[in-house]
Amino acid sequence: MPLVTTGELVTRAAVGRSAVAAFNIITLEHVEAVIAGAESAEAPVVLQVSENAVKFRYGRLLPLARAAVAAAERASVPVALHLDHVQSDDLLRQAADAGFSSVMYDAARLPYEQNLAATRAAVDWAHAQGLWIEAELGQVGGKAGETPLDAHAPGARTDPAQARAFVADSGVNALAVAIGSSHAMTTRTASLDHDLLKRLSAALDVPLVLHGSSGVPDHELAAAVAGGIAKVNVGTALNIAMTGAIRDFLDAHPEAVDSRKYLSVGREAMVRAVTGIIRTVGMPAA
Numbered sequence: 260m261p262l263v264t265t266g267e268l269v270t271r272a273a274v275g276r277s278a279v280a281a282f283n284i285i286t287l288e289h290v291e292a293v294i295a296g297a298e299s300a301e302a303p304v305v306l307q308v309s310e311n312a313v314k315f316r317y318g319r320l321l322p323l324a325r326a327a328v329a330a331a332e333r334a335s336v337p338v339a340l341h342l343d344h345v346q347s348d349d350l351l352r353q354a355a356d357a358g359f360s361s362v363m364y365d366a367a368r369l370p371y372e373q374n375l376a377a378t379r380a381a382v383d384w385a386h387a388q389g390l391w392i393e394a395e396l397g398q399v400g401g402k403a404g405e406t407p408l409d410a411h412a413p414g415a416r417t418d419p420a421q422a423r424a425f426v427a428d429s430g431v432n433a434l435a436v437a438i439g440s441s442h443a444m445t446t447r448t449a450s451l452d453h454d455l456l457k458r459l460s461a462a463l464d465v466p467l468v469l470h471g472s473s474g475v476p477d478h479e480l481a482a483a484v485a486g487g488i489a490k491v492n493v494g495t496a497l498n499i500a501m502t503g504a505i506r507d508f509l510d511a512h513p514e515a516v517d518s519r520k521y522l523s524v525g526r527e528a529m530v531r532a533v534t535g536i537i538r539t540v541g542m543p544a545a
Contacts (some may be wrong), residue, residue: 260332260334260336260338261332262328262331262332262333262338262339262340262352262358262360263303263337263338263339263360264339264360264361264391265281265305265340265341265360265361265391265490266360266361266391267339268303268305268337268339268409269391269433269466269468269489269490270466270489272466272489272490273466273487273489275354276468276484276485277484277485277489277540277541278469278483278489278490278540278541279302279303279304279305279489279490279539279540280297280302280304280305280491280536280537281304281305281306281307281341281490281491281492281493282304282305282306282307282493282494282497282533283307283308283309283312283343283492283493283494284306284307284308284312284323284327285312285315285323285498287323287326287330288522288525288526288529289497289501289503289529290306290323290326290327290328290330290499291526292497292501292526292527292529292530292533293306293497293529293533294306294330294331294334294336294338294532295530295531295533295534296529296530296531296532297334297336297338297534297535298314298334298336299530299533299534299535300533300534300537300538301336302336302373302537302538303336303337303338303339304336304337304338304339304537305339305340305341305490306327306337306338306339306340306341306342306480307329307341307342307343307363307492307494308320308323308324308327308340308341308342308359309342309344309494310342310344310345310346310347310350310365311344311345313350314343318355319355320342320350320357320518321353321357324340324357324358324359325357327340327358328340328358329344332452336405339360340358340360340361340363341359341360341361341362341363342354342357342359342361342362342363343363343492344363344433345362345363345364345365345367346366346368346398347364347482348381351364351381351384351385352384354385354388354390355388355389355390355542359390360389360390360391360519361390361392361393361432362381362385362390362391362393363390363392363393363394363395363435363468364377364378364381364385364393364394365394365395366378366381366394367394367395367396371421371425374394374396374425374428375428375484377424378394378425378429378431379428379429379430381394382394382429382430382431383430386430391432391433392431392432392433393431393432393433393434393468393490394425394429394431394433394434394435394436394449395416395434395435395436396421396422396425396434396435396436396437396443397416397417397418397422397436397437397438397471412425415437416437416438416439416452417434417436417437417438417455417459419455419458419461419463420462421457422434422436422459422462422463423462423463424434426463426464426465428542431465431466432465432466433465433466433467433468433489433490434463434465434467434468435467435468435470435492435531436456436459436467436468436469437446438451438452438453438455438456438459438469438483439451439471440469440470440471440474440475441474441478443471443473443494443495444471444473444474445473445474445493445495445499449471449474449475449476449479450479451475451482451483453477453482453486454485456483456486456487456488457486457487459487460486460487466489466490467487467489467515468489468490468491468492469483469488469489469490469491469492470492471492472491472492472496472536473491473493473494473495473496473499474495476509477535477539480536480539480540481539481540481541484540484541491536491540492512493536496532496536497529497532497533499532500525500528500531500532501525501526501529502525502530503528504524504525504527504528505521505522505524505525507524508520508521508524508525509521
């Protein structure tokens with residue numbers, strides 16, 4: 260079916276007190292696995308391409324984006340395409356012509372006033388192109404190239420009053436909040452601050468996004484969705500599933516050289532991971 264927009268999926272999730280799952284893709288196997296997992300769960304899904312993934316693909320956005328669009332158009336469930344954690348204004352300006360309906364503009368590393376100014380400029384440009392835009396306030400941490408951050412450190416969490424002002428002054432359509440998760444976690448041990456989430460949900464009139472969801476246990480994810488999270492971002496969990504399955508296959512078949520043999524095993528492991536996460540966050544197809 261034709262691509263849908265991230266904005267419509269997230270808005271519908273927020274109204275229905277559910278969440279849409281958004282998965283970061285790196286290879287064609289990621290693309291195929293995310294869509295197959297969403298079809299298995301009979302739920303919509305967001306395919307996300309991060310700036311780091313673009314860097315991995317020799318700095319070229321279009322090859323992976325075009326593959327994602329082609330696969331999404333053949334899916335039996337609604338699929339949206341989102342450009343994630345963009346810091347480069349040059350990359351931001353490629354989004355509209357590459358099939359993306361939304362962008363997460365990431366200036367959270369900057370002091371508050373600089374984050375606000377950069378985000379406001381990105382919002383003005385994005386809205387003029389018809390793009391839905393997400394930003395981050397607080398310090399989720401854990402992204403490649405960042406100084407390691409304790410998600411529970413003083414000052415790391417998103418402040419509700421500051422978030423309210425940031426949303427009003429920037430004009431963003433959604434806000435990623437820091438409530439105890441961290442990017443790139445390889446264990447599901449994150450403990451979320453549900454009281455803070457409740458206060459953020461009450462203070463803001465835009466959908467809330469949880470980054471670093473790979474490290475969040477199922478019961479914590481479900482509670483976060485019940486508390487107001489409308490978009491759940493997942494990346495590392497897919498890489499763990501894929502890498503683990505490939506490693507086990509190659510350990511059992513050291514003579515294997517045909518990449519299709521082990522990539523198919525890795526892809527199926529990601530399908531199972533996607534299906535499980537979507538069923539946890541609970542957004543129906545219609």
